[in-house]
Amino acid sequence: SAVISQKPSRDICQRGTSLTIQCQVDSQVTMMFWYRQQPGQSLTLIATANQGSEATYESGFVIDKFPISRPNLTFSTLTVSNMSPEDSSIYLCSVGLGVYEQYFGPGTRLTVT
Amino acid sequence: QKEVEQDPGPLSVPEGAIVSLNCTYSNSAFQYFMWYRQYSRKGPELLMYTYSSGNKEDGRFTAQVDKSSKYISLFIRDSQPSDSATYLCAGAEGAQKLVFGQGTRLTINP
Numbered sequence: 001s002a003v004i005s006q007k008p009s010r011d012i013c014q015r016g017t018s019l020t021i022q023c024q025v026d027s028q029v030t031m032m033f034w035y036r037q038q039p040g041q042s043l044t045l046i047a048t049a050n051q052g053s054e055a056t057y058e059s060g061f062v063i064d065k066f067p068i069s070r071p072n073l074t075f076s077t078l079t080v081s082n083m084s085p086e087d088s089s090i091y092l093c094s095v096g097l098g099v100y101e102q103y104f105g106p107g108t109r110l111t112v113t
Numbered sequence: 114q115k116e117v118e119q120d121p122g123p124l125s126v127p128e129g130a131i132v133s134l135n136c137t138y139s140n141s142a143f144q145y146f147m148w149y150r151q152y153s154r155k156g157p158e159l160l161m162y163t164y165s166s167g168n169k170e171d172g173r174f175t176a177q178v179d180k181s182s183k184y185i186s187l188f189i190r191d192s193q194p195s196d197s198a199t200y201l202c203a204g205a206e207g208a209q210k211l212v213f214g215q216g217t218r219l220t221i222n223p
Contacts, residue, residue, distance in 0.1 A: 004156075031209055040121065040215070042115075042119075042215045042216060043157070094156075096209040099145070099209070100145040100205050100209060101159060104157045107155070107156050
């Protein structure tokens with residue numbers, strides 16, 4: 001498995017601002033992912049963070065709204081830009097090990113007022 | 114229609130009971146099936162995984178997949194209050210492309 005940390009653990013932000021969430025892994029991994037978990041909803045994949053290249057976004061998510069960086073094999077950031085109350089959610093990063101195993105960080109709880 | 118459907122509950126059972134958690138899925142291409150457990154204010158943790166149809170047992174937990182009916186189950190024997198959490202099922206068509214159900218919130222009452 002892997003030990004994954006996220007910063008911040010929670011934040012309250014004003015509408016129109018941006019927040020950058022950091023994800024740190026204790027070992028080098030090829031595959032890192034960003035998910036959103038809205039209240040009472042399932043986890044929805046936002047994008048796959050690729051080291052050395054642009055992230056791959058899922059349908060409904062765009063780079064201008066959720067820019068992602070992946071400078072090395074242990075670190076990634078997700079920025080939630082120009083926030084609105086609809087962006088209030090839990091944001092989770094995960095790492096992929098093997099064919100299908102994914103391990104998740106503790107999440108960042110975001111509230112937009 | 115969601116690719117993975119899961120009754121959100123909540124489900125409340127007495128300690129020691131056998132718990133049955135279920136999901137259905139629609140994507141015939143799913144080959145891998147996972148169960149995650151998520152405690153309140155924590156990230157999901159991988160509990161069990163299976164490949165294709167069949168059963169897999171790990172201690173008090175048994176995962177079951179029936180691809181003919183597109184049905185995924187997780188059984189918890191001798192349930193404990195520490196098992197109280199939200200359980201998420203997931204299917205994957207290929208490597209690392211997980212699709213999650215909504216999650217079932219489970220409470221085990223002492």
